Amino acid sequence: MVVILGSVLGNYAVYILGAMGAALFLMLLEPILLMLKRRSILKDVKRFIRLDERKNRSE
Amino acid sequence: MNFYALAGKVIPIFWFLAITLTLLGLYLGFFTTPDGLSSGMKEYYRIIYVHVASSWMAMWLYGVMVFWALMGLVFNTRLSYMMASATSISGTIMTVIALISGAIWGKTSWGTWWDWDPKLTTFLILLFVYIGYIALQSAIEDTRRSDKASALLALVGLALVPIIYYAVNCPDPNQCASLHQESSLQKTEPSILIAMLVTTLGFWLYSFATILMRVRNIILQRERKTTWVSKLKETH
Numbered sequence: 326m327v328v329i330l331g332s333v334l335g336n337y338a339v340y341i342l343g344a345m346g347a348a349l350f351l352m353l354l355e356p357i358l359l360m361l362k363r364r365s366i367l368k369d370v371k372r373f374i375r376l377d378e379r380k381n382r383s384e
Numbered sequence: 385m386n387f388y389a390l391a392g393k394v395i396p397i398f399w400f401l402a403i404t405l406t407l408l409g410l411y412l413g414f415f416t417t418p419d420g421l422s423s424g425m426k427e428y429y430r431i432i433y434v435h436v437a438s439s440w441m442a443m444w445l446y447g448v449m450v451f452w453a454l455m456g457l458v459f460n461t462r463l464s465y466m467m468a469s470a471t472s473i474s475g476t477i478m479t480v481i482a483l484i485s486g487a488i489w490g491k492t493s494w495g496t497w498w499d500w501d502p503k504l505t506t507f508l509i510l511l512f513v514y515i516g517y518i519a520l521q522s523a524i525e526d527t528r529r530s531d532k533a534s535a536l537l538a539l540v541g542l543a544l545v546p547i548i549y550y551a552v553n554c555p556d557p558n559q560c561a562s563l564h565q566e567s568s569l570q571k572t573e574p575s576i577l578i579a580m581l582v583t584t585l586g587f588w589l590y591s592f593a594t595i596l597m598r599v600r601n602i603i604l605q606r607e608r609k610t611t612w613v614s615k616l617k618e619t620h
Contacts, residue, residue, distance in 0.1 A: 337428040340492045344485040345410070348434045351477055352590060359597045366601055370608045370619050377614070 386612075387463060388603050391596040398593035402586050409433060409583030417575045428492040431485055432576070437584040438481040441591055442510065443545055445475035449517075450542045453535035463599075465531035466606070468538065469521060470598035474591045476514040483507060502551040506544060513541035527606060 413433040449471040456464035486504070487497045498504065517534050524530035607613050 337492055340428055340488050341430050344431045344434055344488040347484045347488075348438065348481045351481055355474070355477055355594050356597065359594065359601060363597070363601050363604070366604045366608070367618055370604060370613060373608055374614050374619060 388600060391600050395593055395596050395600075398589050398596065402589035402593055404586075405582055405589060406586030409437075409579050409581075409586050412575070412579035412582060417579055418573065428489060429576075431489040431492075433580055433583045435482060435485040435489055436580055437587040438478045438485060439507070440584055441587050442475055442479040442482050442507070443548060444588075445471055445478060445591060446510065446514070446538075446541070446545055449475055450538050453538040456531060457535050457539075462531075462606075463603075465527075465535065466599050466602045467595070468535060469531070470595045470602060472514055472517045472521075472534075472538075473598060474594050476511065476518065478587070478591070479507065479511045479514055483511065502554075503548070506548045506551050510541075510544055510548060513537070513544060517541070 410433060413430055417430075449468050452464045452468035452471060455461060456468060486507075490499065491497050517537055520537055521530045521534040524533060604613065613619060
C-alpha cells in the first residue's frame with residue numbers, strides 16, 4: 326500500500342499524506358471525544374437518578 | 385418520536401455514508417485522476433480533496449450555525465440554540481483542517497507555510513470567530529443568556545463569509561494580490577472535480593453525524609433533571 330501510494334504521489338508523498346493524515350486524525354478524534362463525553366454525561370445522569378430515588382424513598 | 389430518538393436512529397446511517405463517500409472520494413482522487421507528470425501539475429495538487437472540502441464545509445457550517453442562532457433568537461426555541469452550539473465545534477474543526485492542509489499545500493507550492501494575504505487572513509479570522517463563539521458560550525453560566533449572547537456574536541460574524549468568498553473569487557487581481565490561486569472550478573478536470581465533490585459530500589455527512597452526536601450530548605446534559613431523560617433506556 327505504501328509502495329503504491331509512494332508511486333502515485335511521487336516526491337510530495339510526505340506532504341500529501343501529512344495533510345490527509347492531519348485531517349483524518351482530527352476527524353477520528355472528534356467522534357471518539359464525543360463518545361467519551363456521552364459516557365461521562367450518562368454516568369452523571371445515572372448518579373442524579375439514584376440520588377433522586379434515594380431522596381424519594383427517605384421521604 | 386422526539387428529536388433525541390430520531391437523531392439516535394439516523395446517526396449510524398450518516399456515519400456509514402460519510403465513511404463510504406470520503407473513502408470513495410479519496411480513492412478516486414488518488415487512483416483515477418491524472419498523475420502529476422501527465423497532467424502537467426505537481427502531485428501535491430491532491431491535497432485539494434481535503435483542503436477544498438474542508439474549506440467549503442467551514443464556511444457552509446458557519447451559515448448553518450447562524451441559521452440556527454437566528455431561529456433561536458426569533459422563535460426562542462432551545463433546540464435551535466443547541467444546534468447552533470453543536471455546529472460551532474464541527475465548523476471549528478473544519479476550519480482547522482482547511483488551515484493545516486492549506487499550510488502544507490502552501491509549503492509545497494509557494495515555499496512558505498503562511499502568507500498574510502486577504503484569503504488566508506480572513507479564514508484565520510473565521511477560526512477566531514468560531515473560537516470566540518465557543519468561548520463566549522462557555523464563559524456565561526446561565527445557558528439562556530449564553531445562548532443569546534453567542535447567537536448575536538454569530539450574526540455579527542456572518543459578515544465574514546461574503547468577505548472570504550470575495551477574497552477567494554476576487555475579480556480584480558490588483559485589488560487582492562495573493563499567493564492563493566483564484567477559485568477555478570470551471571477549469572477543473574472532470575475526474576478531479578468528481579473526486580472533490582464526492583469527498584465534500586462525505587465531509588458534509590460526517591459533519592451531520594458529529595453535529596447530531598453533539599446535540600444529543602447537549603440535550604442530555606441540559607435536560608438531565610427531567611423525567612423523560614430518567615425514563616430513557618440508556619440511563620438505567
